[in-house]
Amino acid sequence: xxxxxxxxxxxxxxxxxxxxxxxxxxxFVYDDMRMxxxxxxxxTEFVDANIPVVDEDNRIELSMMMLESLxxxxx
Numbered sequence: 001x002x003x004x005x006x007x008x009x010x011x012x013x014x015x016x017x018x019x020x021x022x023x024x025x026x027x028f029v030y031d032d033m034r035m036x037x038x039x040x041x042x043x044t045e046f047v048d049a050n051i052p053v054v055d056e057d058n059r060i061e062l063s064m065m066m067l068e069s070l071x072x073x074x075x
Contacts, residue, residue, distance in 0.1 A: 022074035030072045043067045 029035050043063040053059045 026072050026074040035072075036067075039067050039070065040064070 040063065043066045047053060047059055047063045051062065053062055
């Protein structure tokens with residue numbers, strides 16, 4: 001019984017920490033160039049797999065437009 005209360009207390013503390021830092025984490029992720037590179041790679045893969053755009057420049061432009069339409073937010 002005491003162990004269960006301890007686990008609940010730890011879970012509650014972790015949730016409070018998560019809520020307290022989620023906006024900072026979103027800003028950290030948004031500012032990291034690795035995330036931008038990953039999202040650009042994923043956008044390009046999505047366009048290649050789902051949208052039949054033949055011209056390379058248009059594919060890249062569409063991928064960038066899709067990337068720019070994303071917002072990273074903490075909820």
